[in-house]
Amino acid sequence: MHNTLTAELIDHYRTQGFVVIDNFLDEDELTTWRQAVDDAVEQRQDRKLAHGDSREGDSYYDKVFTQRLNLWMDHDGVRQLMLDPRLGQMAATLEGVDGIRIWHDQALIKQPWANPTGWHLDNPYWSFSSQHAISIWVALDDATPDNGCLYFIPGSHREANWDNSPIGQNMGELFELYPQWATRASFAAPMRAGSCSFHNGLTAHGAGANMTSGVRRAMTCAYMPDGEVFNGQANVLPPEYIATLREGDVLEKDELNPLLYHVSKDCPAVGED
Numbered sequence: 001m002h003n004t005l006t007a008e009l010i011d012h013y014r015t016q017g018f019v020v021i022d023n024f025l026d027e028d029e030l031t032t033w034r035q036a037v038d039d040a041v042e043q044r045q046d047r048k049l050a051h052g053d054s055r056e057g058d059s060y061y062d063k064v065f066t067q068r069l070n071l072w073m074d075h076d077g078v079r080q081l082m083l084d085p086r087l088g089q090m091a092a093t094l095e096g097v098d099g100i101r102i103w104h105d106q107a108l109i110k111q112p113w114a115n116p117t118g119w120h121l122d123n124p125y126w127s128f129s130s131q132h133a134i135s136i137w138v139a140l141d142d143a144t145p146d147n148g149c150l151y152f153i154p155g156s157h158r159e160a161n162w163d164n165s166p167i168g169q170n171m172g173e174l175f176e177l178y179p180q181w182a183t184r185a186s187f188a189a190p191m192r193a194g195s196c197s198f199h200n201g202l203t204a205h206g207a208g209a210n211m212t213s214g215v216r217r218a219m220t221c222a223y224m225p226d227g228e229v230f231n232g233q234a235n236v237l238p239p240e241y242i243a244t245l246r247e248g249d250v251l252e253k254d255e256l257n258p259l260l261y262h263v264s265k266d267c268p269a270v271g272e273d
Contacts (some may be wrong), residue, residue, distance in 0.1 A: 001023060001024065001026075001029060001084075001086060002021060002022075002023055002024050002025075002088075002194075003024075003086045003087075005090060005093050005094065005144060005152065006010075009021070009255040010093065010094060011147075011227045013094045013163075013198060013200075014072050014094070015069075015155065016045050016095075016152070016154040016155060016187075017152065017153075017154065017156060017157035017199060017200045017202070017203035018152045018187075018189070018197055018198065018200070018203055018205070019094070019156075019197065019264065020191060020195065020196070020197045021193075021195060021196050021197070022192070022194075022195045023137065023194060023195060023213045024157075024194060024195050024196040025138070025194040025195075025270055026194070027117060027194070028158065029194070029267050030194040032077075032081070033081060033138065033219060034125040034140050034217070035077070035187065036075065036077030036078050036080075036081055036219065037071070037078065037107050037140060037219050038076065038217075038269065039075075039077060039081060039109060040068070040071040040075035040078045040105050040107070041071070041109070042067070043074070043075060044068050044071065044074070045069075046071055047068075047244065048067055048068060049069050049236060050070040050071070050073035051067065051070070051073075052186040052234075052238065053231055053237040053252065055076055055162035058169060058206065059165075060115060060169050061167055061168070062151075063110070063111075063114060063115045064110075064114060064115045064116070064117050064167060065108045065109055065110050065114060065117065066107070066108075066110075066111060067106055067107070067108055067224055068104060068107045068111040069105065069106045069236055070104050070106075070236065071102050071105055071106075071107060071193070072102065072105050072178060075166055075184075081219075082102060082105050082221055083102075083258060084264075085261045087136060087221065087259045088100040088102075088157055088223070088260030088261025089135065090136075090176030090198070091134045091149055091198065091206075091223045091260075091261075092132060092225075092261050092262075092263075095132040095134050095200075095225065096132070096273065097132050097226070097259060098142075098222060098225075098226065098262060098263045098264075099225065099226030099227070099259060099262035099263065100134075100223045100224070100225070100226065100260050100261050100262075101202075101223065101224045101225075101226055101228075101251075101252075101257040101258060101259050101260060102221060102223060102234075102245060102257055102258050102260055103126060103133070103221075103222040103223055103224040103257060104222055104236045105221040105222075106219075106220050106221075106222075107124070107217070107218070107220075108137075108218045108219075108220055109215060109216070109217045109218070110147060110148040110207070110215065111210065111215060112211060112212060112213045112214060112215065113209070113212075113213075114167075114209060114216075115161055115209075115212070115239065116148070116167070116171055116207060116208050116209040117148070117167055117169065117197060117206050117207035118159060118165065118168055118169075118171045118174070118206055119171065119172060119173070119174040119175065119179075119204055119205070119206040120151075120164060120165055120167055120173070120204070120205070120206065121160055121162075121164045121174070121201065121202050121203070122135060122164070122199075122201045122202075122203075122222060123162070123202055123203055123219075124162040124163070125163035125164065125235060126201070126222070126233065126235050126247050127225075127230055127231060127232075127233045127234065127235045127236075127237055127251065128224055128228035128230065128231055128251055129224055130199075130201065130228050130231060131157075131201075131202065132200075132201075132225045133200065133201025133202070133222070133224060133225070134198055134199070134200055134222075134223050135198065135199055135201065135220055135222045135223065136196055136197070136198050136220060136221050137150060137196060137197045137198075137199070137218055137220045138194075138195075138196040138218060138220065139191040139192065139193050139194065139195050139196065139217075140165065140193060140217035140218060140219055141193050141218075142190075142191070142193050142215070142216045143189075143190055143191045143213065143216055143218065144190050145208060145234065146208075146210075146211050147186055147189060147210045147211065147212045147214060147216040148178075148190065148207045148208050148210045148216050149188060149189055149190045149207060149208065149213075150191075150199075150205055150206075150207050151186045151187065151188050151189065151190045151205060151206050151207065151208070152186065152187045152189060152199060152203055152205045153181050153184055153186055153187075153202065153203070153204035153205070154184075154187050155176070156181055156203055156204040157199075157200040157202040157203040157204070158203075159178070159180070159181075160178065160202040160203075160204065160237075163177045163214040164177070167179060169226075170192075171206065174204060178204070180189045181204060189254070190224050199240070200249055201222070215216055219249060222228070223260070224251065224257060225251060226252075226259060226262060227249075228250070228251055229248050229249060229250050229251065230245045230246070230248065230249045230250075230251055231247060232247045232257060237258070241253065241256065
């Protein structure tokens with residue numbers, strides 16, 4: 001795993017709100033990730049969540065991508081990948097925080113001819129509100145402008161609040177909330193299989209349609225800085241846990257949001273040369 005973060009990569013992430021890391025996985029690691037994710041998705045069948053019975057249907061959103069969340073909870077292979085502390089240390093280093101918890105992982109698979117992913121922000125969907133939320137996006141297939149690679153609005157994380165738009169048929173609905181972004185150039189982020197990107201939870205991003213007959217697989221994980229508190233939104237938290245929470249309670253249940261990395265814990269070095 002190419003987990004060394006240079007000062008240049010860290011600076012790019014913090015100023016632009018995203019960074020692409022080429023050749024993040026070597027060939028053997030990529031094979032392992034592909035096999036684990038494919039098996040976990042097949043095992044989950046049409047259920048989206050580890051907790052709950054939400055299932056894939058025929059809505060516009062369901063035709064954007066095949067989405068399976070928290071595969072780490074019910075698949076040992078994905079669990080081993082997602083609980084790698086090196087991922088947590090990279091996320092913590094990029095955001096300059098002491099500790100990182102998993103919020104949720106998700107496989108995002110654009111099937112042939114899949115709909116585009118409308119421009120949106122991530123963190124406003126979640127049960128905590130943080131300027132230091134961060135996600136990793138690992139390309140399991142080549143991600144190209146033809147099959148639905150990511151696009152970012154550079155620097156948008158420094159201007160965003162928690163107003164957001166749904167991922168719907170209006171690709172640019174987000175720009176009705178943030179009109180200053182509508183005239184800016186987006187940044188296309190094609191990636192070879194095995195490369196990855198990190199982006200801040202308030203960075204505006206989207207993806208094009210899959211205009212090919214092939215599949216575009218990605219494995220992602222959203223991270224929550226340690227010590228964040230409940231904002232009243234359920235998101236992926238199970239109802240029985242929600243019933244115990246009040247706004248302002250610290251989200252620290254390790255069975256749901258495991259502490260992946262903290263500066264006080266021993267962890268393989270990432271490096272900041």
